[in-house]
Ligand SMILES: Nc1ncnc2c1ncn2[C@@H]1O[C@H](COP(=O)(O)OP(=O)(O)OP(=O)(O)O)[C@@H](O)[C@H]1O
């Protein structure tokens with residue numbers, strides 16, 4: 001776990017407020033830097049400030065939103081908390097809509113709100129740093145940094161793949177739907193010496209045979225009704241680059257023969273043409289069928305199979321690399337939270353448990369959609385098990401673990417901070433109970449777990465017996481002491 005620094009930059013021109021905030025934040029153990037104008041603040045950030053920024057929305061020199069836009073440009077991950085007078089609330093709302101982390105209004109509860117906002121912002125910093133370090137780790141480990149994985153088996157596969165990116169041999173990517181076949185195909189192109197050339201994708205499924213042929217190989221004028229002029233196909237378009245044949249298992253038999261010829265001698269003819277065209281194209285193909293079975297069943301030419309799969313790659317389904325679920329989920333969360341402009345920091349324990357027990361028949365794409373949906377329905381600054389469960393439920397997918405099925409580790413772990421244990425019980429605003437109800441239920445609980453022993457219950461609540469009796473009596477739920 002990366003430990004974030006505890007630096008705060010206050011950009012504000014009102015000295016009394018700055019001293020007050022500094023004092024409070026120093027007291028909480030933060031290191032505070034100050035700037036009294038927008039330009040001074042920006043200069044610090046350009047100098048490489050990392051941490052959290054408290055930004056006054058009314059600055060003497062620049063507009064608060066302009067300063068914010070500039071900060072985002074210099075350092076997009078820097079959380080910015082706006083400090084505003086009540087008059088500027090509209091601005092503050094607009095600022096958070098544009099990706100500001102939070103805003104706090106000057107006023108009586110500023111101090112309290114400040115602590116919470118700052119703490120959340122540092123949680124975000126920690127999460128960002130964790131992700132960035134993961135990314136560095138990933139990019140250090142190979143050229144396929146777009147394909148996020150921490151699975152040792154997947155990493156091994158990627159390492160062997162690295163050896164062929166420059167060679168031009170055909171690569172056949174097999175894997176269930178949504179496992180990232182297209183991501184890999186693009187990564188192979190981007191990592192190799194053809195990267196300056198085009199990457200052209202053809203989907204071989206769902207297109208009528210004749211259309212597919214002219215799509216792949218182009219046609220001459222008059223080749224068929226409607227062919228009013230000559231058109232180049234995808235093979236020509238991919239010259240000097242990579243042609244990605246998606247769902248190659250669906251390729252009709254007649255086209256299989258034509259494709260085989262291109263792979264053998266790099267030449268073909270356009271539909272309706274006689275001219276022999278030669279191209280320099282690297283072919284990467286993908287299939288979510290077991291192509292060998294198709295060969296055995298006589299649906300796919302064996303010779304073509306071997307031509308296409310000089311270098312075969314099989315992507316593991318997500319259920320066989322469960323260790324990838326949290327990092328992919330965090331990656332998608334970050335992206336969608338930013339897109340939706342929601343300050344969501346992470347997943348609750350319950351959410352992670354639900355995610356890790358889901359089998360993901362739709363693999364990474366399903367996880368991606370699920371996180372997108374959960375971000376949209378989430379109300380707090382954390383994705384809860386309910387958000388995930390709701391999403392799974394609305395897609396009518398099996399196996400979700402209800403939040404309450406088993407107590408969460410946090411709710412069980414007596415050493416977890418109270419705040420966390422409470423969050424396990426009241427994960428959303430809607431789930432909050434009134435103070436009165438909480439107190440009544442809590443007193444009942446204390447008596448219950450103390451097996452009816454009021455003295456013991458009072459000790460555990462750190463109140464006197466008399467107080468506890470009075471409370472119980474006030475609440476009317478329990479008789480007075482004997
Ligand atoms: N390892 C990964 N890291 C980041 N994103 C991924 C990864 N794997 C898949 N994705 C994302 O998941 C989605 C599905 O991936 P992709 O389209 O490559 O799957 P596919 O195997 O081609 O699926 P299909 O067989 O259904 O076409 C995409 O949005 C992709 O960006």
Ligand SMILES: [Mg+2]
Pocket residue numbers: 181182246
């Ligand atoms: Mg695909």
